[in-house]
Amino acid sequence: MDGPRALDTADIVVVGGGIVGLCSAFELCKRGFDVVIVEQRFFAYGATGRNSGALWQQVRRAGPELTMAQRGLEYYARYEEELGPTFEFRRKGGLFYFENEAQEAVMQQYVEDRRAALLDVSFVTAREARKHCAVLPDSAIGAVYCPDDAQIDAQAFARGLGSACLRRGVRAYENTAVLGTVRRGDAVIGVRTVRGDIHANGVVWATGAWSMNLKSEGIDLPIETYRVGQLLTQPTTHAPGAILHGPRGVAFCGALTDLPSYDPRLFAPLQPTGAEEGFGYDDITVQNTEGGLLIGNSIDGAGSLNPHISMSATQSMIDTTLERGARMGELGITGLWAGLVGHTRDQLPIVDRIDGIYVNTGHVYGMxxxxxxxxxxxxxxxxxxxxxxxxxxxxxxGLLPVPSRNQKGVSI
Structure with missing residues (x-):
């Protein structure tokens, strides 16, 4: 009997067509590699296309978290030069607002910590904050402003980078599920897909939460999955301004939650009816290019690969918004979705070679x-x-236990 037919041959095959896979492919082809991308649906179908595109600087912990966030801005400036102004790279700053004096007291220490990390941050009044962002909630009494916070259109960026990869000779197989790796002894020599085998000298696994499927390869990564939900409203009359972070859920704000004065009761999210244990929220509101509001992020579905947003998560976003001002209640909802995210214990991604596979996963703030x-x-x-x-x-x-591995390095 004949074996599986060969679909393609390349130097490197990248599994995953989200931002991590596309950026990996782009950097590899710039270095002269012949690259193939395999994606089970289409570019930016998953979490890459289901997020606000916010590029927060001020909430990142000092160290590698903040370093990567700052370098990310440099990369987007470089990509804008290479791709043109196609993905709405906006550097209008970010506002982390507060709604009572107890929160403000904690934010005082937050500002001191951020300045010690050499970030440009300042307190602004609600009136001053509204000049930076017209959709600041009526409930805000002040904010911390950082001019370096930024935003992109995530879907537009992925489309633009995908097109740039194709122009450079990268071949892409969309709507093509990967079934597993192809091995010869201890060496990984490609991937098996529903359309045939792709042979390569190196395999890059960049599938986000779906990296959990590497368990079938005997690789148990130290990541956990959850679902992040957002809703999108019809456009308002305001032009997009600074991105907003509120105090009713600070799940990804390590620079705040690490402070000695941080009290989770002061920054607790609303718990909607029927919410599962461990329900969380990351209180973000941004505007897209057309002026629509992206509101979120609900956090639930721990340990699951179910991508469908729950009613409880939807309720949390609506209730949180309406509590801040009735004027938002008149806006129509034009979109509602969730993306799956895989996160690590220390909220840093994993970029390594494990059992013959290059892994690029665990991106909590992957944009x-x-x-x-x-x-x-x-x-x-x-x-x-x-x-x-x-x-x-x-x-x-910070990551234990460590999954098994065979060898490091590969000749390509």
Whole structure:
């Protein structure tokens, strides 16, 4: 009997067509590799196309978190030069607002910490904040403003980068599910797909939450999955301004939650009826290019790969918005979706070689870290020096237990 037919042959096959996979492919083809991308649906179908595109700086912990967020801005400026102004790279700052004096007291220490991390942050009154963003809720009594916070159109960026990859000779197989790797002894020599085998000298796994499927390969990554939900309203009459973070849910604000004065009761999200245990919220509102509001993020579905947003999560976003001002209640809802995210214990991604597979996953804030880690991955494959490689290794102290591995390095 004949074996599986060969679909393609390349130097490297990248599994996953989200921002992490596309950035990895782009950086690799720039270094002269023949690259194939395999995506089970289409580019940016998953979490990449289901997020606000916010590029927060001020909420990131000092260290590799903040370093990657800052470098992410540099990468997007570079991509704008290469791709043109196609993905709405907006640098209008960000406002982290508060709604009572107890929250304001904690934010005082937050500002001191952020300045110690050499970030440009300042307190602004509600009136001053509204000049930066016209849709600031009526409930805000003040805010912390950082001019370096930014935003992109995530879907437009993925489309533009995907097109740039194709122009450089990358071949893409969309609507093509990967069934597993092809191995010869201990060596990984490609992937098996529903359309045939793709042979390659290196395999990059960049599938976000779906990296959990590597368990079938005997690789148990130290990541957990959850579902992040958002809703989109019809356009308002206001032009997009600064991005907003509120105090009713600070799940991804490590710079705040690490403070000695942080009290989770002061920043607790609304718990909607029927919400599962562990329900969370990351209180973000931004505007898209047309002026529609992206409101979220609800956080639920821990450990699941179910991408469908729950009624409880939907209720949390609506209730939180309406409590802040009745004027929002007149806006029509034009979109409602959820994206699956895989996160690590220390909220840093994993970029490493594990059991013959290059893994680029665990991106909690992937719009910021995707471009940076695409280059870190490429540096690893060509053995270029990179300051972040050890900090993103699966063997770093913050991630235990460590999955099994065979060897490091590969000749391509």
């Amino acid at each position: 910021a870290t995707g471009p940076v880690c695409g280059e870190v991955l490429a540096q690893m494959i060509v053995d270029e020096p990179g300051p972040l490689r050890e900090q993103l290794s699966v063997e770093r102290p």
